[in-house]
Amino acid sequence: MLIGHIKEIVRHPVKSFRGESVKKSKIMEYGLYGDRSHTYLDESKDGDFLTITQFQEMVRYHAKFVGEESIDKYPKVEVVTPEGKVYDWEDQELIKELQNKSNRQISSREYPPSHVPIGPIAVEHILLATDASLDHLKELWGKDEVDIRRFRPNLFISLKDKVPFSEEEWIGRRIKIGSEVEIQLVAYCKRCMIVTVDPDNAERDSSLLKTVVKERKSNFGVYATVIKTGEIQVDDEVHLID
Template sequence: MLVGHIKEIVRHPIKSFGGEFVQKTKIMEYGLYGDRSHAYLDETRKGDFLTITRFPEMVRYQARFTGEELLEEYPKVEVMTPEGKVFDWEDEELMNELERKSKRKISTIQYTPSHVPIGPIAVEHILLATDASLNHVKEIWGKDEVDFRRFRPNLFISLNEKIPYIEEEWIGRRLRIGTEVEMELVGHCKRCMIITVDPDNAERDPSLHKTIIKERNSNFGVYASVIKTGDIHVDDEVHLL
């Protein structure tokens, strides 16, 4: 059954940094090609990942791949700072800036195109959200706009029938995206303080999290496990199997 199409594809080459919007990419066994494949480690916390939770301004740094998506190695990862400067992700000046702002000693870690463990990705391979659900959140929150980037989905789906949270009813079933990719929806995404951080200015508004807790039992979006890998594109049809 055709339920909608892919409106946006977003991957995050660096964990907790702003993501990049892509028109097409590969779905690997671990999720989107290169998603959370690079990360900064917080050496003040025994090598835990440095994340928005402890350093909200990370959302204002934009990371992207520059080059072809090879299976042997990742393209170069480029970072644009909030001030518009562009660095290689391991550039010493960038690292010094991040350490100064976060007040933490950091180091880097990266994985391979064939394997990114669940740790940096989160709970599951892919996070999906829908336009109907986002519009309902806007209504119950009572603000003019709700930027879907707050929720950091990989796939943002435009539904044919605008039924809020219909994706939650798909848990336990499979979706086919385009002609190749299949994934199984496996559970709710429980939300934390990260959604309170404005992706443009890093300012926090706790009222959004409180609204999601009260009205949605902390849930927004659903996780999916990859069943069949392949290529996906913006505007690909989404079929419920």
């Protein structure tokens, strides 16, 4: 059954940095190619991942791959700072800047293209959200706009029938994207303070999280696990498999 099409594909080469919107992506066993494959570790917390939760200005750093993608080796990871400076993700000047701003000692870690451990990708392989749910949440919140980047989905789906939160009813079922890829929806996404952080200026507004907690029991979006790998692209049809 046709339920919609892919409106946007977003991967995050560096965990907790702003992601890059891409026209197409390989879907690996772990999710989108290179998604959260590069991380910074907080050495003051036994090497836990440094995230927006501890250092909210991470949302203002934009990471992207530059160059040819390969299963054997990632392209260069380029980072644009809030001030517009461009660095390689392991440039010591960038790391010093992050350390000074976050007041933490950090180190870097890279996971290979063929297999990214589940830790950097949080709960499951892929996070998806729908346009109908986002539009309804905007009404519930009562603000002019809800930026989808606050929720950091990998797949943003435009629904054929604009029924808000219908994706939650798909949990336990599979969807097919394009001609190759199949994923199975497995769990709600429980939201935390990250959604309160404005992706443009890193300022916080707790009212959005309060709305999601009150109206949606903290849920927005659903997690999926990869069943069949392949390649997807923007505008691919999305079918719910009976």
